[in-house]
Amino acid sequence: MNTILVLGGYGAVGREAATALVSHLPDAKVIVAGRDPRKARPVSGTGLMRVDAADPADLARALDGVDAVLMCAELDNARVARACLERGVHYLDVSASHHVLAGIEELDDLARKNAATAVLSVGLVPGVTNLLARHCVERSGARDVRVGVLLGAGEQHGPAAVSWTLDGLGALSGSWPMPFPAPYGRRAVHRFPFSDQYTLPATLGLDSAQTGLCLDSRLTTALLAAARLPAVARLLSRPQVRDVLLTALTKVHVGGDGFAVTVRAGGARASFSGRRQSRATGLTAAMLVARLPTMAPGVGHIEQVVEPVPFLTELAENGFTLDLDT
Numbered sequence: 001m002n003t004i005l006v007l008g009g010y011g012a013v014g015r016e017a018a019t020a021l022v023s024h025l026p027d028a029k030v031i032v033a034g035r036d037p038r039k040a041r042p043v044s045g046t047g048l049m050r051v052d053a054a055d056p057a058d059l060a061r062a063l064d065g066v067d068a069v070l071m072c073a074e075l076d077n078a079r080v081a082r083a084c085l086e087r088g089v090h091y092l093d094v095s096a097s098h099h100v101l102a103g104i105e106e107l108d109d110l111a112r113k114n115a116a117t118a119v120l121s122v123g124l125v126p127g128v129t130n131l132l133a134r135h136c137v138e139r140s141g142a143r144d145v146r147v148g149v150l151l152g153a154g155e156q157h158g159p160a161a162v163s164w165t166l167d168g169l170g171a172l173s174g175s176w177p178m179p180f181p182a183p184y185g186r187r188a189v190h191r192f193p194f195s196d197q198y199t200l201p202a203t204l205g206l207d208s209a210q211t212g213l214c215l216d217s218r219l220t221t222a223l224l225a226a227a228r229l230p231a232v233a234r235l236l237s238r239p240q241v242r243d244v245l246l247t248a249l250t251k252v253h254v255g256g257d258g259f260a261v262t263v264r265a266g267g268a269r270a271s272f273s274g275r276r277q278s279r280a281t282g283l284t285a286a287m288l289v290a291r292l293p294t295m296a297p298g299v300g301h302i303e304q305v306v307e308p309v310p311f312l313t314e315l316a317e318n319g320f321t322l323d324l325d326t
């Protein structure tokens with residue numbers, strides 16, 4: 001890969017991805033881009049570009065001479081993916097929204113025709129959770145998967161990620177206990193609309209998949225559960241309440257920056273944990289960009305384009321803990 005454009009490249013995930021790309025692909029030119037680069041803190045070794053990916057002409061200009069795009073913003077992503085794949089530019093997307101990924105899946109023929117690869121489910125969840133799920137399913141032969149996600153409420157999550165989480169409150173019902181690695185232990189998770197549970201049945205041939213979320217502190221998890229009650233969810237959807245919450249949640253950090261994801265399928269269990277989920281997502285993205293030359297053209301999810309154990313083992317070498325036998 002010679003030139004990689006990171007859209008949303010100075011956001012919380014984009015910065016981590018750009019930093020990891022510079023170290024994984026030292027010969028590549030990495031450009032971080034967004035609508036207002038004056039907001040950007042410099043990422044060493046990268047170039048900076050002003051691009052509004054929602055503006056087709058602006059996007060077309062930005063794609064000139066680019067080999068791969070890493071999408072770390074959420075807008076009309078299928079349109080951005082189409083613009084890339086039409087030009088034979090590879091495309092990776094960290095989105096956790098099922099409707100976004102479903103729109104890009106439809107571009108498979110276009111990608112093949114232009115010898116380009118699009119990788120979806122790039123990150124921690126979806127991403128690492130998809131690989132853990134494939135590993136557990138292959139070990140156990142089970143056709144039902146449960147995924148548990150524990151996020152640190154103290155990590156500096158980007159406004160787009162916080163907004164995505166607020167949108168998901170109250171979308172799904174159901175809670176169940178999941179065993180997380182130390183120091184967390186057994187926690188109740190509350191079903192949350194992460195995309196992995198919608199795409200895994202097709203890619204792994206499952207009957208069902210469910211993904212639940214909890215936060216590192218039991219108090220904030222209790223608030224998360226309460227926020228799913230219809231009356232509270234209605235209140236939170238009011239624009240004024242939402243704006244206040246969004247500002248508060250991006251500035252005030254209650255809890256730590258640890259994370260853990262855990263998967264259960266039949267008798268098989270596996271987990272991945274560490275600190276700073278944005279860093280895990282950025283590193284996953286960079287490792288996938290580095291593997292693009294080995295991938296076939298077309299649109300695929302992470303579990304369809306890499307082998308779980310070697311990929312997760314290499315990712316874990318960056319200071320994370322992988323347990324494939326919990």
Ligand SMILES: NC(=O)c1ccc[n+]([C@@H]2O[C@H](COP(=O)([O-])OP(=O)(O)OC[C@H]3O[C@@H](n4cnc5c(N)ncnc54)[C@H](OP(=O)(O)O)[C@@H]3O)[C@@H](O)[C@H]2O)c1
Binds near residue numbers: 013033
């Ligand atoms: N797969 C995973 O595990 C995982 C983990 C965490 C987050 N995510 C997803 O990653 C995405 C980013 O999250 P984040 O925490 O990094 O959010 P963030 O800090 O708010 O970053 C979003 C970035 O996108 C840029 N942007 C927004 N609209 C744009 C446009 N029209 N054109 C170009 N750039 C634009 C913003 O800069 P400007 O405003 O200056 O344009 C900003 O730099 C979210 O969709 C989130 O759900 C996925």
